[in-house]
Amino acid sequence: MGLTGIQIFKLLPKTNCGECGVPTCLAFAMALASGSAELDACPYVSDEAKEQLAESSAPPVRPLTVGTGDYAVKVGGETVMFRHEKTFVNEPGLAVLVTTEMDDAAVNDKLAKLDKFQYDRVGLNLRAEMVAIKDASGDADSFVALVNKVKDASQAALILMSDNADALAAGVKACADRKPLIYAATEDTADTLGALAKETGCPLAIKSSDGYDGLVALSDKLTGMGLKDLVLDTGARTAKQAFEDHTVIRRAAVKKVFRPLGFPTITFPCEMADNLMDETMLAAMFIAKYAGFIVMSDLEAYSLFPLLLERLNIYTDPQRPMTAEQGIYPIGNPNENSPVLVTCNFSLTYFIVSGEIEGSRVPSWLCVQDTEGLSVLTAWAAGKFTGETVGTFISKSGIADKVSHKNIIIPGYAAAISGELEEELGDWKILVGPREAAHIPKYLKTWKPE
Amino acid sequence: MDCKASHEINPTGPNQPIEKGETLDDKLGNWKGVNDFVYKASRQAVSSYNFYSIVYDPMTTCGCCECVAAILPSCNGIMTVNREYNEMTPCGMKFTTLAGTIGGGAVTPGFVGHSKYNICQRKFVAGDGGLLRVVWMPKMLKEELKERFEKRAEELGVPDLLDRIADETVGTTEEEILPFLTEKKHPALEMDPIM
Numbered sequence: 001m002g003l004t005g006i007q008i009f010k011l012l013p014k015t016n017c018g019e020c021g022v023p024t025c026l027a028f029a030m031a032l033a034s035g036s037a038e039l040d041a042c043p044y045v046s047d048e049a050k051e052q053l054a055e056s057s058a059p060p061v062r063p064l065t066v067g068t069g070d071y072a073v074k075v076g077g078e079t080v081m082f083r084h085e086k087t088f089v090n091e092p093g094l095a096v097l098v099t100t101e102m103d104d105a106a107v108n109d110k111l112a113k114l115d116k117f118q119y120d121r122v123g124l125n126l127r128a129e130m131v132a133i134k135d136a137s138g139d140a141d142s143f144v145a146l147v148n149k150v151k152d153a154s155q156a157a158l159i160l161m162s163d164n165a166d167a168l169a170a171g172v173k174a175c176a177d178r179k180p181l182i183y184a185a186t187e188d189t190a191d192t193l194g195a196l197a198k199e200t201g202c203p204l205a206i207k208s209s210d211g212y213d214g215l216v217a218l219s220d221k222l223t224g225m226g227l228k229d230l231v232l233d234t235g236a237r238t239a240k241q242a243f244e245d246h247t248v249i250r251r252a253a254v255k256k257v258f259r260p261l262g263f264p265t266i267t268f269p270c271e272m273a274d275n276l277m278d279e280t281m282l283a284a285m286f287i288a289k290y291a292g293f294i295v296m297s298d299l300e301a302y303s304l305f306p307l308l309l310e311r312l313n314i315y316t317d318p319q320r321p322m323t324a325e326q327g328i329y330p331i332g333n334p335n336e337n338s339p340v341l342v343t344c345n346f347s348l349t350y351f352i353v354s355g356e357i358e359g360s361r362v363p364s365w366l367c368v369q370d371t372e373g374l375s376v377l378t379a380w381a382a383g384k385f386t387g388e389t390v391g392t393f394i395s396k397s398g399i400a401d402k403v404s405h406k407n408i409i410i411p412g413y414a415a416a417i418s419g420e421l422e423e424e425l426g427d428w429k430i431l432v433g434p435r436e437a438a439h440i441p442k443y444l445k446t447w448k449p450e
Numbered sequence: 451m452d453c454k455a456s457h458e459i460n461p462t463g464p465n466q467p468i469e470k471g472e473t474l475d476d477k478l479g480n481w482k483g484v485n486d487f488v489y490k491a492s493r494q495a496v497s498s499y500n501f502y503s504i505v506y507d508p509m510t511t512c513g514c515c516e517c518v519a520a521i522l523p524s525c526n527g528i529m530t531v532n533r534e535y536n537e538m539t540p541c542g543m544k545f546t547t548l549a550g551t552i553g554g555g556a557v558t559p560g561f562v563g564h565s566k567y568n569i570c571q572r573k574f575v576a577g578d579g580g581l582l583r584v585v586w587m588p589k590m591l592k593e594e595l596k597e598r599f600e601k602r603a604e605e606l607g608v609p610d611l612l613d614r615i616a617d618e619t620v621g622t623t624e625e626e627i628l629p630f631l632t633e634k635k636h637p638a639l640e641m642d643p644i645m
Contacts, residue, residue: 005551006505006521006560006645014523016542016624023623024542026523026560030551319550372546383534 003053005033011049012042019043034079060253060262063090064203064229066181066293067157071129075292076264081254087317092287094307095130095159095295097270098150100142107146111153113299119308122347123324126308128156132183132295133171135162140170147171151178159205159266159293165189169196176200181293183207183266184233190218194225203229205266212248212261219260230263231292237272239282246290264292276303287311321373322347328399329354332363336404339364339447341433341440342390343411344371344379352437360441365402369393376411387420394425405449409433478503478577496557502577504528505645508562513553515563517591519575519584520548523645524624525631527585527638528575532566535588538622566591570598572605578644582606582637586627589617608637 009029016024020041022031031037032053039045039053063077073093080086096114098107111131118127131150135143143162150158151174158180162168169192172182184207185193197204204227208214212234219230234245246265252258269282280303283294287310296303316322324345331354343353345368357364369390371379379385394400394408406428410418412435422430429450434443456465471483479501488499500507504519519530520541531539531548538544543551552561568574574581581602592599592612603611614634616627631639 004559009523009560010645016524022542023538024540026520027542027547030543030558030561034551319554 003033005030008032008053011045011052013044013046015044017044060257061250062228062230062263064231064264066093066159066179066203067130068177068179069155071155071157072179073129073157073293078250078290079254081250083314083318087319088315091311091315092264092291093130093157093293094128094283094304094311095132095157095293096128096299097132097134097295097297098146099134099136100139100146101136107149108153110298111150114154114156117299117301117304119305121309121312122322122351124312126305126312128296128299128304128308130157130159130293132159132161135160135164135167135171138162138164138167140164140167143167143171144174147174151175157181159183159295165192168193172196172200172202176202179203181205181231181266183231185218185222187214187218190221194222194227197222197227197229198225203231205231205233207233207235209235212245216260219263223260232261232263232265233267234265237268239272239285242267242272242282243285243289246286250290265290266293266295267291268295270295270297276300279303280307283307284310288314323370323373324350324368326368326370326393328397328402329366329368330363331357331366332361334363334365334402336402337449338362338403339409339444339449340367340399340403340407341365341409342367342369342394344369344374344376344385346371346373346375346379349375349437353440356437356440357444360444362441362444362447364444365399367394367397367399367408376413380414380417385414385417387417387422387424390417391421391424394428403449407431407449409443409447411435475500475577478506479573480507492555495555499557500577502573502575504562504575505559505578508557508559510555510557511553511563513549513563515549515552516566517569518545518548518552518561518563521560521644522585522624525585525628525636525638526641526644527583527631527636528578528644529586530564530569530584530591531588532591532594535590535618537588537618539588540586540616540622540624540627542623566595567598570595570602572602579638579641580606582608582611582641583644584611584615585631585636585638586616589619592617611637 009026012025012029014025020028022028059077059079061076061078065072065074067073075090077089096110098110114128118125133147133150158175158178160171160180161183179202182197182202182204184205186207206218208218236242236245249261253262267286269279272282273279276298286294324347326345343349350368354366371384374384408428409431412433415432418430418432434440453465468487469483470481474480474482485498489497498507517530517532519528521528522540529540531545533545552558552563599612603609614636616630620630621627
């Protein structure tokens with residue numbers, strides 16, 4: 001990696017103006033060094049410093065976005081080879097392929113699956129978020145028709161694929177406002193498609209038939225034309241070669257800060273296997289190993305769900321505990337006589353506790369206090385789940401207006417705070433609940449408001 | 451003692467004996483044997499480590515240190531903040547952000563994690579000027595360390611050093627504390643530039 005925070009700091013204005021969003025130049029320099037901030041946020045940096053910093057401050061894999069609104073897919077921005085070194089940043093986009101060869105019913109079926117297979121887990125919506133639209137015949141009219149159809153039917157981010165530059169241009173113009181990915185410029189079409197990408201502001205994929213050298217030459221050429229958002233395809237369609245290419249590209253970008261390959265990649269399991277199982281396996285590999293966009297021929301619950309979970313797991317920042325939002329969670333239509341429980345906001349705690357409450361079939365109010373993602377005992381030990389913090393939270397939460405009783409159940413492991421909490425909450429009765437979430441159902445079933 | 455015991459219980463565990471070997475820099479605390487070990491143990495990621503510096507090749511920590519020190523460039527000194535202090539500090543980062551910056555094997559020049567007692571030891575950032583560099587600490591840390599701190603300050607010939615160090619009652623930005631340091635004639639202001 002480039003410069004250290006201190007080296008960057010020396011080039012900054014040192015005014016501590018705070019206009020970049022962090023209070024001091026030093027803190028901003030540290031953010032730049034870790035790749036989590038952009039130099040453009042500083043309004044006062046000198047041109048000379050900009051030049052020196054450009055190299056080290058830009059993430060080695062360029063971040064870019066395909067699509068707009070809810071379905072905008074941001075990829076790139078990666079800074080490490082392995083997740084355990086720091087974290088992976090932006091999840092690869094998962095796309096389903098439709099082509100001009102398919103009949104209406106087949107296209108509708110794919111789009112319906114994209115819509116249908118969405119999963120709410122750990123407070124997140126997991127789904128495939130892209131459609132790759134392929135022109136199979138080089139016919140601009142049918143391609144544009146398909147683009148329009150998909151565009152109207154789905155909000156998904158689009159990848160437009162054609163070997164015919166004119167058809168591609170027509171397709172892109174039909175949906176430029178949706179910021180599609182243009183696939184793909186080759187040696188022959190770099191000029192036309194480069195101009196098209198520049199005109200429409202859409203990201204452009206490049207594909208070379210001449211290995212890394214060809215790809216680098218293409219990338220240099222298009223960067224020279226003023227394009228910034230490129231996506232790489234080495235053209236490999238075997239598992240071994242594609243895996244090798246992805247590793248080489250990521251290494252060149254991260255280890256050597258080699259800009260011509262410092263872009264996200266696109267990969268096509270749909271062209272690498274003849275059945276959905278194998279295809280899914282390949283996609284699983286590319287999620288772990290560096291792909292930016294992954295195009296699948298089809299989506300089924302059994303193929304998509306594991307990929308979504310894998311992607312979520314691998315791209316979750318291991319440096320930060322997962323958290324649930326602070327607040328009152330009604331579970332199972334509770335009323336004014338329902339029990340009130342309080343716990344911390346470590347997401348595992350939240351999901352286990354809420355799951356057990358749900359399993360008990362006793363409608364309840366679960367109050368989740370912000371403990372910065374620490375579990376009950378850890379939060380208690382760190383002074384983030386004490387009589388005072390819980391008391392303040394409960395008083396402000398408004399739970400008193402929702403129930404007619406004054407009983408609150410605290411986690412058994414936090415029994416030590418009950419005395420202090422009693423002082424904080426005055427008229428509330430503090431009940432010490434079970435230590436383990438597994439014992440919650442039994443506890444709730446016998447619970448009676450006093 | 452703890453490390454020795456840990457090593458005896460688990461010879462391949464986290465505590466390993468290291469021969470210091472040849473002294474490469476006695477001011478910053480740099481030894482060849484240590485560098486060789488760190489180079490190997492970090493899988494070639496870190497080649498040099500200074501025991502006594504926050505600015506040049508400082509130590510990394512696991513992130514569970516009691517305090518984190520950071521340089522304050524415009525005050526020509528350093529600040530240190532203990533884990534229990536949750537508010538903003540003059541370097542523009544809270545303890546949790548600082549701990550994330552220095553922890554987990556990251557070598558971050560300008561920042562170092564350390565223990566509370568380490569502050570009053572003679573070797574505390576000795577390569578950068580030692581205790582006399584400290585210009586800001588949370589009030590609670592000042593009070594906790596008072597006795598030891600004053601003993602060490604006396605050794606340095608600045609018995610009232612603790613009173614010249616700013617805390618959150620003076621300010622939590624460099625701009626706020628600098629006039630205080632100037633008024634109190636804090637020794638760090640007279641020292642060589644920290645960077």
